[in-house]
Amino acid sequence: xxxxxxxxxxxxxxxxxxxxxxxNYSYGATPYLFWYVQSPGxxxxxxxxxxxxxxxxxxxxxxxxxxxxxxxxxxxxxPSVHWSDAAEYxxxxxxxxxxxxxxxTGTKLQVIP
Amino acid sequence: xxxxxxxxxxxVLKTGQSMTLQCAQDMxxxxxxxxxxxxxxxxRLIYYSASEGTTDKGEVPNGxxxxxxxxxxxxxxxxxxxxxxxxxxxxxxSEPTGRLVHEQYFGPGTRLTVT
Numbered sequence: 001x002x003x004x005x006x007x008x009x010x011x012x013x014x015x016x017x018x019x020x021x022x023x024n025y026s027y028g029a030t031p032y033l034f035w036y037v038q039s040p041g042x043x044x045x046x047x048x049x050x051x052x053x054x055x056x057x058x059x060x061x062x063x064x065x066x067x068x069x070x071x072x073x074x075x076x077x078x079p080s081v082h083w084s085d086a087a088e089y090x091x092x093x094x095x096x097x098x099x100x101x102x103x104x105t106g107t108k109l110q111v112i113p
Numbered sequence: 114x115x116x117x118x119x120x121x122x123x124x125v126l127k128t129g130q131s132m133t134l135q136c137a138q139d140m141x142x143x144x145x146x147x148x149x150x151x152x153x154x155x156x157r158l159i160y161y162s163a164s165e166g167t168t169d170k171g172e173v174p175n176g177x178x179x180x181x182x183x184x185x186x187x188x189x190x191x192x193x194x195x196x197x198x199x200x201x202x203x204x205x206x207s208e209p210t211g212r213l214v215h216e217q218y219f220g221p222g223t224r225l226t227v228t
């Protein structure tokens with residue numbers, strides 16, 4: 001069965017510092033990978049997605065993620081965090097051929113001044 | 114475009130009561146989904162509908178039923194609510210193209226408490 005692991009439940013960074021959120025996927029062969037963000041009391045919003053091609057993908061709000069097949073990872077990065085980035089971030093994976101998506105358990109980001 | 118809408122936003126039920134959560138999307142998407150979100154567990158798929166007229170069980174279907182009323186609407190019913198069903202429920206939709214998976218668009222959620 002698919003599984004998506006986000007090893008960090010909670011991360012605190014200072015405003016202006018760089019950020020990396022970790023994600024490991026399990027399905028492997030042809031993963032479809034996503035990062036979503038959830039602000040408090042809101043639904044999830046897509047940040048970026050990877051289907052194939054260039055392993056470094058750019059998303060909205062200055063985020064990027066790098067797909068590394070050898071490590072089964074799809075880590076999310078941002079060079080300089082803003083206070084408005086405080087939210088919960090979910091990594092997700094779907095396999096080709098069906099439309100079900102498996103979500104990780106989320107990483108809650110706190111940004112301190 | 115409203116995107117994905119859900120009603121109600123909040124609901125409190127007593128154990129054993131029933132209710133239906135409503136979801137509608139105006140993006141002409143074929144696929145729709147119901148998830149529940151619990152602290153520390155991420156989102157877990159309850160049911161999904163790949164197209165109008167079809168529904169399939171997800172990871173945690175017990176205690177729930179769904180109806181894909183038409184292409185726009187996908188409702189989730191709790192026949193006899195239990196405290197374990199206290200959660201935040203999200204509806205989502207997507208437009209898959211063949212074998213290609215597309216991103217899902219989420220509604221704002223329904224916060225349900227069962228006492």
